Amino acid sequence: MEKDIIFMKEALKEAKKAEQILEVPVGAVIVKDNKIIARAYNQKETKCDTTKHAEILAIQKASKKLKAWRLTDCEMYVTLEPCSMCAGAIIQSRIKKVYIGAMDEKTGSCGSVYNLFEDYKFNHHVEAEYGICKEECEEIIKEFFKKIRSM
Secondary structure (H helix, E strand, O other): OHHHHHHHHHHHHHHHHHHHOOOOOOEEEEEEOOEEEEEEEOOHHHHOOOOOOHHHHHHHHHHHHHOOOOOOOEEEEEEEOOOHHHHHHHHHOOOOEEEEEEOOOOOOOEOOOOEOOOOOOOOOOOEEEEOOOHHHHHHHHHHHHHHHHHO
16 A cells, blocks of 8 residues: 555656646556556646547557556556546556546546546456545645646
8 A cells, every 4th residue: 555655656656747737637657576667747738739638648658668558567657537538548558557646527438427447348457446535636636636627
């Protein structure tokens, strides 16, 4: 459990990088053999590209590092529940397990709106664990949107 908190805190550091550039503060890290092999944060606004979510960028970096698209022995820590695009990429990349901080009641696809990890018959099953550093992950999102609305 302690390692989960350590890795989620690293994902939160990534989320803070996104927040600093006025991106929705979502961060992700990918871990293999208890070592971070990729880290990323949302860059959708900065790059003017819908696909530049933290999860997708982390998957791309991990795949490049491992020289493989299959990330079967990897785990992802992400501060906000993945959307359907990201959940699909996680399934396709064969990530073993995802640790999720805050749930996303509007677009979450790992338990909130849909559960692509459990409700459908895909050829790969992704385990999920919820609520790692939940309060911190929820707070960074809430504060970001309060700030944006007041601008």
